[in-house]
Amino acid sequence: MKPKKGSSWSFSKWAASMIKIYPGNAELLIAYYISTIFSDLIYKANFGYFPLLFLFGKRQSGKSTAARSIMYMFGKPPMEDGINLASGSTSTGMQRSMDSTTNHPFWGNEYKNSIHKNTIEALKGIADRNGKLTGVKSGGNETKIAKPRGSGIISGQDLPTQDPALSSRSLLGEFDDTNRGNYSDLKLFKAAEESLQFTNITCSVFDYRYLIEEHYSKIEPEISSEVMDELVREYGNVDRRTVLNISSVLTPMKILMEQSDLGFPFDFLSAKNALTRSAKLTISVQNQSDEVEQYFHVLQSLLNLYKITEHTHYKMEAAENNEKHLYLRVGAIHGLYREQARKEGITVLDQAVIGEYLKKHRSFIDYRRKNVKFGSNRTSAYIMNYDTLKDQGIELERFI
Helix, strand or coil, rough: CCCCCCCCCCCHHHHHHHHHHHCCHHHHHHHHHHHCCCCCHHHHHHCCCEEEEEEEEEECHHHHHHHHHHHHHHHHCCCCCCHHHHCCCCCHHHHHHHHHCCCEEEEEEEECCCCCCCHHHHHHHHHHCCCEEEEECCCCCHHHHHHECCCCEEECCCCEEEEEEEECCCCEEEHHHHHHCCCCCCHHHHHHHHCCCHHHHHHHHHHCHHHHHHHHHHHHHHHHHHHHHHHHHHHHCCHHHHCCCCCCCCHHHHHHHHHHCCCCCCCCCHHHHHHHHHHHHHHHHHHHHHHHHHHHHHHHHHHHHCCEEEEEEEEEEEEECCEEEEEEEHHHHHHHHHHHHHHCCCCCCCHHHHHHHHHHHEEEEEEEEEEEECCCEEEEEEEEEEHHHHHHHCCCCCCC
C-alpha cells in the first residue's frame, strides 16, 4: 500500500465523515479499522485471538458499502464486492488469500447460514488464525501452511446463527433504514475513497504502533473489567469472549485518543457505549435462541397431546443436499401454544415476537407470506432446517 500524494484528508476529517455516513455504526467501524492495523500485536497479547466484524441487515441497507469503506483504507480491494461466500468459494482458496497479507482485512460477502460448513469453519479460523496445510507445486513433496494474518469482515442478510461459535467470535453491526447517512455526503466520500485518498491515513495511524505495543496489555484488562461489569449487571452471566471482542478493538482506540494527535469526533464514553451495544446484540441473539428452543418444546407437548397435526399446523418436506425442512404455521398454532405455555408455567411470547425470534434462530431458512400449500389451503409459513432442530433435541416427526 502506497500513501496517496497530495491528499487533503486527515484522520479527523475522515472519522467525522464516517459519523455522518454510517450513523449508529461509525464508532464500531472506526474501532475495527484501527485494530486491524495492529491486529498482529492484539492477537499476540490476547494469547491467540482477534475478533471478526459481522455486518448484517436487509438488502441495500449499507452493510457492503461500510465493509468496502474499511477495505479502501488499505488500498484498492482485490475484489470490489468482496469474496462471495454463497457462490461456492473454497476454504482453501480463502485461506491462501488471507495468507498473502499481514494486518489487512479479508472481506467475505453474501453470507448465508446455508453456506457449506467448511466455509464457516474457515471464517471461524480467521479469529484464531488457524492454518491449513496445502501442497506446493514444485514437483516434490513440499507443503505450506496457509493461515490468516489479518482481520476478517463478513457481511450478509443473515445473522450468523447457524454456528454459535461464529457469532461468539464476531462483533455484530446491524444495518437498516434508520442508520443511513446523507446521500450527498456518501457520494463525495466514495469519490475520495475510490481515488485512494485515504491510504495516507492508514500510514499515519500505523506510526503509532509503538503506543499499542507498549500500552495494550496494560489497558485491555481495565477496559475488559469495565465492560464485563456493565454487562453482568444487565444480563447476569456473560461469555468472556463477548467482552474480549469489545476490549480488543476499544483498547487501541482509547490509547490513540489519549496519546496521539489523530483527533476523534467522539469521546471514549461514546465509543464504549456504541461498542457495548454490539455486545448486547450478541447476547440478545444468544438469548433469543434459548426462547425459540423453549417455544418448540411447547410444540412438542402439543404433539404429544394430539392438539397439532401434520398438514394442518406444520409439514415436513425433503430439500436439496438430503436436508429436511419444517414448514410451520405460527399463526394457526398460536392460540394452542399460548394455552399450553400457561399450563406449563412458561412465559408466553407474542406471535410477532415469536416470528422475529424464529428469523434469528440458527435453523431459520425463510419466511413465505403466502402460497405455501397445506392440504387444500395456501397460506404463510416459516421454513426451518429440521436437521438443525434435531441436533438440538427437537423432534416433531414422530407421528409421520
